[in-house]
Amino acid sequence: MDANVLSVSQYLQIVNAVLREHVPSGEIVVEGEISGFTVKDGKWIIFDLKDEQDAKTKVACFGTTYKILGAFENGMKVRVFGYPTVKPWSTFQIDVQRIDPVGEGALKRAYELLKKKLEAEGLFDAGRKRALPRFPERIGLITSRDAAAYGDFLRILNNRWGGVEVAFCSVRVQGKDAVSEILEAFDAFDAMSPEERPDLLVLTRGGGSLEDLHAFNDEAVARAVYGSKIPVVCGVGHERDESLCDFVADVRASTPSNAAERVVPNRRDMDYEIAMMTRRAEERLFEIAAHHKRMVERATRTVSFALDRERQRMLVLSRRSQDAFASWASRLRDRVLSYDRVLRQLDPTRVLARGYSIVTVGGRVVADASLLEIGAEIAVQLSRGSVDAEVIRTNGKGKQKMI
């Protein structure tokens, strides 16, 4: 009987085809403990999955860091999802698609390891955290419509502030689809045009166990928060809960309600703030007005004081000038009187009264006898009355004196 002759490659192809067809890989996961865990060149993940009961029984596992996110270490209990393959070098291995830590202990450990890894990469750096706008007009909300978080967030938002448009993207926040739906939501917001893009994103859900919160501790989700073009506020769980998304987010809120408090101001606070600002401006304005008033008053006082002083000076001056005038006037009168006396002495009528006479010819006073002709008529003015006479002799010459 002739057997079919196959090459080694052909043989392995058949084996792999059978493995693929008959192992129900889509429906099973293999649970075991990680040992010999290595990451080669930052790309290849290689480890053995040990049977928990029998340490000698193990299967080789192979995966890529591109596909498998998270952090693992030896001794960690995990569930591996992947496809069985026999490699050309005859190794049987599982091509790993996903690794899920099992149990609270492993989850915690995986969480711690991943946290350390992301922190070392700088995803939590305070320096890269973006500030939120003080008064957002559009808020992107990523949460489940069915979660209490949804109602809490919107209620507190409404209590505090109005006129905001909430672009809501409903996602599952736990279970196996949570991660992919949250990632899609981030993609949807990132793909928006700058005009319709919200001012900030809020990723939120209520509290829960580490297993419930797994989507918020997922490396891909953490990286989506990190890579978001829009600032992200993360509010997960109760006060004490923490998630990796919290650390990566630009702003960490403690609860869904707190997220609302972090993204919008409170009407009452703003009312008070605005009132304080206008009041401060008003007070300053009054201060300035009062200052001006004081200046005007001071100027008025200064001016009236100067006027007073001037009036006083004028008074003194006028008094002095009056005095001066009075003394001047009396001196003037004295002088006038003395002139009067002199003038009176010179009065010709007073001279005539003393017995002198004035001789005139044709109205002109004659003072020289030689100028008179013999026989000329002269007028002689006496103190009382006048005499007309004829010259009979001048200076002894003329008509003989009758002796």
Added chain:
Amino acid sequence: MAKGKINFQKAIEELEAITEWFEGTEVDLDEGLKKFERALELASACKEKMDEFENKVKEIKKKFADI
């Protein structure tokens, strides 16, 4: 300023700038009166905006949801 159509952020920033201006030492009375009038206008516009109590919720589709 159109009614209810103010940019709250800008209005508050302007109000803060005016308040700051008033804190300065050299304040002119005429200028001060003008600015104070503006401050009151901004404050009342802000208050009007704060009287809006409604927030609108609009659901958006995830982009790759149907792929």
